[in-house]
Amino acid sequence: MQIHEEARKFSYQTGVRVVVAYGGAPITQQLRDLERGVDILVATPGRLVDLLERARVSLQSIRYLALDExxxxxxxxxxxxxxxxxxxxxxxxxxxxxxxxxxxTFPGEIQRMASDFLENYIFLAVGRVGSSTELIAQRVEFVQEADKRSHLMDLLHAQRDSSEQGKQALTLVFVETKRGADSLENWLCTNGFPATSIHGDRNQQEREYALRSFKSGQTPILVATDVAARGLDIPHVAHVVNFDLPNDIDDYVHRIGRTGRAGKSGIATAFFNDNNSSMAKSLADLMQESNQEVPAWLTRYAARPSYGGGGGRNRRGAVGGSRFGGRDFRRESSSFGKGGGASDYAGGSSYGGGGYGGAGAPSAWD
Known part of the structure; x- marks a missing residue:
């Protein structure tokens, strides 16, 4: 929906027709839109496969294929x-x-898989891949599980008191479970903080309603599971709270990236306790990379082998500075299967990643 809306803006009065197709919504209207002709189709994989099986869409004229996230x-x-x-x-x-x-984020394992779809490709990295922009002020606070709700309320009160006209700034609160999202939403509403929630059990209509309510400020607090962590571009989110930290540093990066967008500043607060000990080192490393102040207690946690010894391992098993895929994996292997060869990769890029150039051309990562 979001990409469709943006594509419509760019194609306004150009004669270019943009159509969207996604699951969870009636297919009838989407079929009508397709029958009128389409130049740009924005689709989810499942709905597109459905349309192809119905022989309502042909891909033979495709000239550009884009995969977001x-x-x-x-x-x-x-x-x-x-x-x-x-x-x-x-x-x-x-x-x-x-x-x-x-x-x-684009780890090497996924790059290898993606190379099946690519030929003679260029790898570009804008900024430091997998890191956070310095426009996001990251805070990590030690909060026991039993104290999380009262601590969140303190944050929200302070935020409301410091804002213009006492209005609640848009705040996105991440939790780990669907039940936790529902429970926290109800608790916030009961305590005078209008909130809504989105998670995997919400149907498409409910999700769209919740997002509209949040964006408009009618319910300025959105409680979400990771269903909202990827791709959502919600303007004016001032604060992201990791009420429950994820187990994966990639997910943390994508969550806090919901604020500090388009050159604006934002705040990201994380509640940390012993249950998050495996995240200590990767979290401390990420904050340091982003020029954030790392709490002394978190540094001590990260230094303990029993806590931080995992080295910031993400779900794909990658460790260390390249865990996010900030380098073209062809740089780290003398050969790879389909789609090109390691010798093709040489050049640097003004974007901070790799491109093609003459043999021996310097890389921005060297």
Whole structure:
């Protein structure tokens, strides 16, 4: 929906038709829109496969294929659907179409998978991949589980008191479970803080309603599971609270990236306790990379082998500075399967990542 809305803005009065197709919404209207003709189709993999099976869509004229949040599209169960769309339907082969993949994190394992869809490709990194912008002020506070709600209320009161006209700034609160989201939403509303929530059990209509209510400020607090951590571009989010820290540093990066967008500043607060000990080192490293002040107690946690010894391992098993895929994996391997060769990668880029250039051209990562 979000990409569709933005594409419509860019195509305004150009004659370019943009259509959206996604699950959880009636297919009838989407079919009508497709029948009128389409130049840009924004679709989720499942709904697109459905349309292809119904023979209501053909891909043979595709010239540009873009995958947004590409690492998760290939990592969260969508890979079979994406492969079917790209390799088994009437999609033009790589080299004929241009393929673009976008993500804030792109680990080597997923890069290898993605290379099946690419040919002679360029790897560009804007900024430091997997790191956080310095526009986001990160805070980590030690809060026991039993004290989280009262601590959150203190934060919200302080935020309301310091804002103009006593209004609650838009605040996104992340929790780990759907039940936790519902429970916290009800508790906040009961205590005078208008809130709404989105999670995996909400249908598409409920999610859209919750997002509209949040964006408009009618319910300025949105409680969410990671269903909202990826891709959502909600203007004016002032504060992201990790009420429950995730187990994966990639997820933390994407969560706090909901604030500090488009050159604006933001605040990200995380509640940490012994249950999050495996995150200590990766969290401290990330904060240090982003020029944030690391609490002394977190540094001590990170230094303990029993707490931080995991080295910031993410779900794909990557460790250390390249865990987010900030380098083209071809730089780290003498060869790779399909889609090119390690010798093709040489050049640096003004964007801070890799490109193609002459042999021996300096890399921005050297």
């Amino acid at each position: 590409a690492d998760r599209m290939l990592d969260m169960g969508f890979e079979p659907q994406v492969r079917r769309i790209v390799e088994q339907m009437d999609m033009p082969p790589r080299g004929v179409r241009q393929t673009l993949l976008f993500s804030a």
